[in-house]
Amino acid sequence: MLTKKQIRHVLDTIAKMFPDAHCELNHSNPFELTIAVMLSAQCTDQMVNKVTKELFNKYRTPEDYVRVPLEELEQDIRQIGLYRNKAKNIKKMCQILIEKYNGEIPRSREELVQLPGIGRKTANVIMSTAFGDPAIAVDTHVERVTKRLGICRWKDTPLQVEKTLMKKVPKEEWAITHHRLIFFGRYHCKAQNPQCHVCPLFELCREGKKRLNQKCV
DNA sequence: CTCCCGATAT
DNA sequence: ATATCAGGAG
Numbered sequence: 001m002l003t004k005k006q007i008r009h010v011l012d013t014i015a016k017m018f019p020d021a022h023c024e025l026n027h028s029n030p031f032e033l034t035i036a037v038m039l040s041a042q043c044t045d046q047m048v049n050k051v052t053k054e055l056f057n058k059y060r061t062p063e064d065y066v067r068v069p070l071e072e073l074e075q076d077i078r079q080i081g082l083y084r085n086k087a088k089n090i091k092k093m094c095q096i097l098i099e100k101y102n103g104e105i106p107r108s109r110e111e112l113v114q115l116p117g118i119g120r121k122t123a124n125v126i127m128s129t130a131f132g133d134p135a136i137a138v139d140t141h142v143e144r145v146t147k148r149l150g151i152c153r154w155k156d157t158p159l160q161v162e163k164t165l166m167k168k169v170p171k172e173e174w175a176i177t178h179h180r181l182i183f184f185g186r187y188h189c190k191a192q193n194p195q196c197h198v199c200p201l202f203e204l205c206r207e208g209k210k211r212l213n214q215k216c217v
Numbered sequence: 218c219t220c221c222c223g224a225t226a227t
Numbered sequence: 228a229t230a231t232c233a234g235g236a237g
Contacts, residue, residue, distance in 0.1 A: 025233075041234035047224065048233085081223035085235080119235050139233040158234095182233065191231060192227065 006204050007168050010149060014180040017188065021179035023129045025049065030105040030130035032056055037122045038090060039080050051080055057083045062094035062103050064098075089117025093119050107131050121158065128158025128175050135176050138162045148189060148207035 002010070014021075024045045027033040032052070040048045055076055059065050065073065074087040093115045097103050105126065106112055113124035124137035136142075138158040142165075146152040151168065152161045169177050188195050196208040 023233090037233070038235095040234055041230085042222075043234095044225075044232050046232095059228085079223060081232090082221050083223080085221055089235085117235065123235065125233070137233075140231080141233070184232085 002204060004168070007151060009204070010151070010175065010201060011169065011177060011180075014184045015176075016199065018180050018183040021176065021183040022177065024124075026052060028056075028203045030126065031062070033130045034093075034118070034122075034126055035059075035090060037116045038093075039077060039086055039123045041086070042082060042124075043080050047080060051077055057180050065090055065094040066098065086117065086154070092116040093118070105121065105130065109135070120162075124162075128178065132175075134171050135170070136162050136165045136176050136178050137200075138165075139182065141189075142178065142181045144191060145181055145189045146183040148194070148205060150204070150206050 024031075025033065025036040025040060026049045027036050035055070036048055036052055039051065040179055048138060058076065059068075069088055070091060073091065074083050077083050077087060080086065096115060097105065101111075105116075107127070109120070109123050110129060112118050112126060113120060118126075121137045121139055124135035127133040130138065138161045141158075143152075143158055143161055146165065147154050147156070152164050152215040156164070165177070168173070185191075188199065194208070194211065196205070196211050197204065200210060202208045
């Protein structure tokens, strides 16, 4: 496991590597962000943006999603994958937004995770990115890189990873650190071809050494 | 744990 | 051909 000092070094290093890390899901309000994050499960941001470009032009309010036939919404998001579940969840969620929340996205985690298709990770993204409230969303990238670096244990669940990060990272840095970890995982410490040679964190990364000895990337 | 699932990279 | 992608629900 990394020491407090080493974790500080990780945070400073990825800050230099990705000075402009940010949310890459295109959106112009909390409602659009919520739809985009729901669509993004097991799918690239790039594909989500490709689909939402037309989707957000056609659907602007929860009412728009509720009144269209399920099969039509399914076809509108088909390229995303997992489209039947996602279409169903979006329609259900919009119905609840209208009935219980005056058509607005609620702000608390308790209310967010109650909505169909929204789990803790999606709720944290909405809290942090849409409302500016402190939260760390642990997605596939955050989980992978924190485990490779030795910030977390291999057996940790996403919730345990989140708790470790909340403990080790100053609260005012949660949001930006989350985005830097995503960028680090997406563009450098990638799942398939991690750039261990040329990695500024190689010295403290146990997984990096293991990889360069065996496979040779 | 399994299922949902198309697009892209390797 | 197989792995992976800003996961969630049963």
